[in-house]
Amino acid sequence: MTQHWWHVAIAWGLAALGFGIMAWLAARRHAAAKRRLALLGPRERRLG
Amino acid sequence: MSTPAPSSPRPLASTAPRGGGLHRFANPGRFLRLTDRLLPWLWGLAAVVLGAGTAWALLFSPPDWQQGETVRIMYVHVPMAWLAMGGYAGLAVASLMSLVWRHPLADIAARELSPAGAMVTALCLATGSLWGRPMWGTWWAWDARMTSVLVLFFLWVGHAALVRAFDEEERGARAGAILALIGAVNLPVIKWSVDWFNTLHQTASVTRIGAPGMHTGMLYPLLVCTIGFTLLFAALVLAQVRAAVMERRLRQGQLAQARRQEGAA
Amino acid sequence: MKLSRKRRRLWIVVLAGLGLGTATALTLTAFQDNLVFFLAPSEIAGKNPGPERAFRLGGLVEAGSLVKDTTADGRPEARFRVTDGPATVPVTYVGVLPDLFREGQGVVTLGKLGPDGQFRASEVLARHDETYMPPEVAAALKRTGHWDPKNGAPPPAASWNTMEPAPARQGS
Structure with a gap:
């Protein structure tokens, strides 16, 4: 692989890593909040 | 990020402003219902568009006559730059709504926007550096464009840190909103820095008066990549905002539950 | 006339923004020579x-x-x-x-x-000029005499940014 392709690969790799980690964290946090909220009774859910 | 604040947060549903217009979306319950079905579609659409854009940019678009294959960095760099600035414009609008109308969802949106904004700005700087080394012959230069984008990065990081630095969430949100609005003067400076000052960075290719200085063989994949990255950015920020709203309801629900049990005992 | 609290906050933000914008514009103008x-x-x-x-x-x-x-x-x-x-x-x-x-x-x-x-x-x-074009397009512009990169900027973008040149044949 030439140096040019290395720079292209690193640039796209960084973007994939950054977005991948953030999307995974966001999806996990979202799922956890949804699950914990569902455990709470329907009455408490309305109060929030 | 998900640690519950010790102070009791501003109750959401009970203060949902009355009246029409903008405030119809201020009701967190309605927000959660509206976005519940939207979010999976947003993730899916982002994956499809970004997948197509990536394939087009890396495999099916031509090299540049003088940059060669290095031009493919542009398909990440330019969307990141646009997202960094567009996201900051969104942060400024949220901050205005937070300061003037005390819109509770605006506080949460601003708080959840800044880590993602800091990330795209960092990616913009990093990919620009990776492009600059073989093309310009340097990783970095202190010209007006690059310096002003570095300032934007510090604003994002500063905002993310500031809103989390207070025990009382509302005070953090107020301080962050003021910082975000002051920092908004940087946006026009970034945009027109390449025209006002002579810089190492080239002037705009796509958003210029007259025809874009880019062949359609590169312009179209750039636009698809931009849409894809924007959808992904929107999906992950929306997921964080939804999670934050649900966490607040959870805290208030638990509080109410505890109070009821105390009363019963 | 008494302004509502929201109205008053809006005016404070608008005035502060105007002041800040003016200050920034003046600073940038004053330092323009040092920012080159x-x-x-x-x-x-x-x-x-x-x-x-x-x-x-x-x-x-x-x-x-x-x-x-x-x-x-x-x-x-x-x-x-x-x-x-x-x-x-x-x-x-x-x-x-x-x-x-x-x-x-x-x-x-x-x-x-x-x-x-x-x-x-x-x-x-x-420095990079703000043009992005495939090698075939650049070659076609050079071949037809529309542009010599040595002498500066390419012709107006509208004349080439949708051009579909036939791939240059080897050895012709």
Whole structure:
């Protein structure tokens, strides 16, 4: 692989890593909040 | 990020402003219902568009006559730059709504926007550096464009840190909103820095008066990549905002539950 | 008339924004001279940096002025002239040139201007013009005589940015 392709690969790799980690964290946090909220009774859910 | 604040947060549903217009979306319950079905579609659409854009940019678009294959960095760099600035414009609008109308969802949106904004700005700087080394012959230069984008990065990081630095969430949100609005003067400076000052960075290719200085063989994949990255950015920020709203309801629900049990005992 | 609290907050934000915007605009105007990244050849006479001060010289690499050579110790050496139209400065540089460097391309060089009028550069950066085109399109423009990259900017973008040239045949 030439140096040019290395720079292209690193640039796209960084973007994939950054977005991948953030999307995974966001999806996990979202799922956890949804699950914990569902455990709470329907009455408490309305109060929030 | 998900640690519950010790102070009791501003109750959401009970203060949902009355009246029409903008405030119809201020009701967190309605927000959660509206976005519940939207979010999976947003993730899916982002994956499809970004997948197509990536394939087009890396495999099916031509090299540049003088940059060669290095031009493919542009398909990440330019969307990141646009997202960094567009996201900051969104942060400024949220901050205005937070300061003037005390819109509770605006506080949460601003708080959840800044880590993602800091990330795209960092990616913009990093990919620009990776492009600059073989093309310009340097990783970095202190010209007006690059310096002003570095300032934007510090604003994002500063905002993310500031809103989390207070025990009382509302005070953090107020301080962050003021910082975000002051920092908004940087946006026009970034945009027109390449025209006002002579810089190492080239002037705009796509958003210029007259025809874009880019062949359609590169312009179209750039636009698809931009849409894809924007959808992904929107999906992950929306997921964080939804999670934050649900966490607040959870805290208030638990509080109410505890109070009821105390009363019963 | 009594303003509502929301109205009052809105006015405070608007006025603060106006003040901040004016202050920024004034500051940028005042410091414009210090925010320039490089000096053009025709600006040097007015600024007169002197032979001891390093500064950045920027402009286009003049067509036909580039001479590549090797120094006595085997390092690559380049001599070329940087022009902005009215004025031209001869530059010497020992080192590797960036990929985008060519005649007709924008360039920013860091170095000192000797008493002999020669600019001795310690660093050469290539600027990128804001055009993106596939090699076939550039080749077609050159072949048909619409553009010689050595002589500067390409023709108006509308004339080539949707062009679909036939792939250049080998050996023709």
